[in-house]
Amino acid sequence: MKGDVSTMMIHHAKQLTATVLSSAALLLILSPVTVGAADTTGAAAGGVGPGDSGYNLSADTTVTATANYFAATTTAGAVAKSTAEFSVLGGALELTAVPDLSFGQVNAGTILNGGDQKLTNNTVTTPSDTAKVTSKNFSANDGNSGGALVVDDLRGTGAGWNLTTQLGASFTAPDAAPLTGITLSLNAPATAQIGNADTLKLAATGIGTEAAKVVTAPSGFGIGRTSWSLTGPDAAGLHFAPQSVNVPANAIYQTDITWTLSTGA
Incomplete structure (x- = not known):
């Protein structure tokens, strides 16, 4: 009888040990899934x-x-x-291009009696052995033959700007009397990179020897590039007051056009 009890106790102990080991194995198997996922x-x-x-x-x-x-x-x-x-580095207010203006051949009667002459093209005579002139490549070296007038406002402030134009004291030709009382008119729509281009239309008459404001960009306008094309007959014109001096045939009269860009509106 005692032997049977001992045998039963040993068998029960083995079962308990097996159960504990099985539970430990189960914990080891489950722990990677349930702990620290x-x-x-x-x-x-x-x-x-x-x-x-x-x-x-x-x-x-x-x-x-x-x-x-x-x-x-x-x-x-x-x-x-x-x-x-990135950050923005502001630039300058720049006058980038100004046009030459050629009004072609003008009748002597228009000059002597007064009248008007429209723009012909943008190619003016340069000095040579056969052509004597007084402005182009002497006192005026900036004009282009494409009719382009360009302002670049790269300041990044939108503060506005002004553009003025004026003629020299007189139109002159070699070996001829100077002509005075001649005025310039300008008329060209603007192409604006930013803002309303209509506000920046180039429109002025009676431009003479005093600086005349031809474009005003108010605050918030004229930002980036603003350009005008002075190429057609209606883009520019000359008005002649009657003259009282001889105008030699084939004489080439020139004067400087001064364009001035300034800050402020």
Whole structure:
């Protein structure tokens, strides 16, 4: 009888030991799944990102084993966001192009008795062995033959600007008396990079030897590039007051056109 009891106790002890070992094995198997699982939310260690104000990668200038990180999963890639930036360096208020204006051949009667002459083109005579002139490439070197008048406001302030125009004291030709009392008119629509181009239309008459305001860009207008094309017959004209001096045939009369760009409106 005693032998049977001992045998039963040994058998029970073996069962208990087996149960404990089985439970331990179960815990070992289950623990990786239920304890310390990766957090796959966005802004968290091991999450897929991107970061927020609470958890992000901004301090990770040197990569270490303890650095914050986002982890790619089988269903989502790791995402992080950084910032691109630039600042604006303001430029200048620039007078970029001014046109030459040729009014072609004018009848002597128009000059002597008074009258008007429209623009012909933008190619004026340059000095040569056969052509004697008094302005082009002497006192005036900036005019272009494309009829382009261009202002670039790169200041970034939108503060506005003014453009004035004036003629020289007289139209002159070699070996001829100077002609005075001649005035210029300008008329051309603007092409504006920013803002209403109608506000910047070039429109002025009676431009003489005193500076005349031909364009005003109010505050907030004329920003970036503003341009005018002075190429057609209606874009410019000369008005002649009657003259009392001889005008030699084939004489080439010229005068400077001074364009002045200034700040303010």
